[in-house]
Each structure stands twice: as structure tokens, then as C-alpha cells.
Amino acid sequence: MEALALQEATSREVTDEEVYSKLIAMAAVGIEEAAAYTGGLANLAAREVYRRHYPEPKDLGEALRWVNENTAFRIRTYVVGDSFVRSEDGEKAFYFIVYECPIRQILYLEDLPYGRTLCSIGCRYLERLLSEKLGGRYRVALERAGPNACLLRGVVKAPPEPPAGLRVEAKPVTLEEYRRLLRTALSTLLHAVSEALYTTLGGNVAMSYRAGKEYGRRMGAQILAEGYEATSLEEAVEIANAGLRGFIEIGLEGDTVRIRWSRFHEIIKQEGLRHPEFVERLVQGFLAGVLEVLVGKRLDLRSTGEPRVYRVVTNHA
16 A cells, blocks of 8 residues: 555655644654653654553454454464464564555655654554453564565564464455555544654643754755745745745745745644644744754744744743
8 A cells, every 4th residue: 555655656746645744743753852751752643542442352363363453554464384383582473564554655655765753663563462462562663664665673572482383364445445554543543643743842842842843853854955045034935935835835025934824734633633843833833943954043932822823932041
């Protein structure tokens, strides 16, 4: 389904999948780069994903089949001969092949590397599943990534081992059905990273702003790489609107930036997040980061008493 990420790529009509993906990446990648909150954020987000995508079957094989049938993941156990579990360097190891993955969709859409916080969320989800169904402790990590499938390596940290002959296959799914499952998965991931931000940051929304700004700088650099260059804040706003067309539109009014309309805020409201202020601050920081790179000097957007209206501050002490 990687072709789904390319759908309507030549159109400026931004899909919901793209909006969700950018919001999720702002949170997970932004906080990773702003404050190195990687493991804690991944664990907390995985806990929320597991709560929302909880496999009822008690048997491990049936639980994995439930995941294949009810989520946007498509997982197959890697069995050589009759053995799922093998001895490697003094460890009991096992492998999963993940053919479809909503996290890989996000990485593809946002042009992000594999193996960081977002991938860890998926691995921690599988660790929770293994621990609950088997009763031991396990570590799952990305072994090899690819555009069509990823190989995950699991290790037994405390017994019991998974069944040696465990065989799980993933059935094909139609594009229409996968799109429905992907939309549900992206909604779940947005709620998960939002909750993880709130818990990890201990109510400090200023750090959420910093995370968004880090990701905005990344986006600003991408826009600059396309050959755009601003000589003033007014031009930076115009260039940002062109580069973010379909996601958000902002206007400059004196020393304030006003959000004219925003798909990001539509999704935040639509999802009914428990702590929307953390994701809204992400977007605020994101815009500041984009503009800062485009204008070529340090810049912040400070909140005002009016929603989605920010004062531009450039003369930092």
C-alpha cells in the first residue's frame, strides 16, 4: 500500500492522511530533536495504542491474526524450517516481517528516516502484546527497514519463549479497506502522541512549542531547498503559504501573524483530543520554525489573548 502515500501527489488537495502524518511527526520527531524525549514518549504512546488496538484473543498466534485483521499492520512470523525461535549469540531470538505499517506511511510521506521514535512506538506495541499473551519479557527492535516491508527482531528477556512453530500470515486487503484502517490507525497515533506529550512534559506546553519549532525548521529547510528565498518577513509569510498550501494559511498584520484557516486545527477539533493545547502549541511552534528559517534570523511567535493570533518577536535578548 505504499502507493497510497503517492496518491494525488501532483495535486495541491491535501489528504487527511497527510495532515495526520504531519501532526504526528511534529510531536514524535519534534520532541525527539528538541529534548531527546525518545524512549519515554515511545513507551507512553505505545501504551495508548495498545489500549485502543487491544487484541482480545489470549493465544499469541490468534492475537497476531487479530492485529492483521483489525489494524493497519500486516505482520508475518519469519519461520525457517519448523522454527520461529532460534539461538543467536547466546540469545533466544525471533523475527517478524511487517508488510503494511501506518508508521512507515508517515515516514514515507514526511521523508523521515527509519528506526527512531515513531518506529519504537510500533516495537513497544508488539512487546506489550508478547508480554501479555505469554507472560514473559521481550525486546523488539527494527533490524532492517525497506519501502515494502520491515524486519523486526525480537529477543526473549525473561521466559517463556514464543511457540517454536508459530506461523502467522497476513491476508491481502483492498485499497478501500486499507484506507479505512489507516485512517483509524492515524487517529489512534495522534491521540497516543498527544497523551504522551502531556504526560512526558508534565503539563509544560512551552516544550511542546519547542518541539513544533524543531520540526518547523526542518520544513523551512525543505522549502528553501526548492529555491525560495525571503528578504523580509512579508515575503517569508508568502513563501510559507506557498510551501504549506493545503495545510494552513497565515497572514501578517503589523507585528502579528494570524492563522486564516488550518487543516491542522480542523483535525485537532474533530478528534476531540483530551489535551488539545499541546498539539495546538506544536502547530504554533511549527509555524515559528518555518518562518525563522525562511527569514534567516531568530524568530518566535508569542501567544496573544486572541486564539490563533501570535505576536512576532525577533529581537531576543
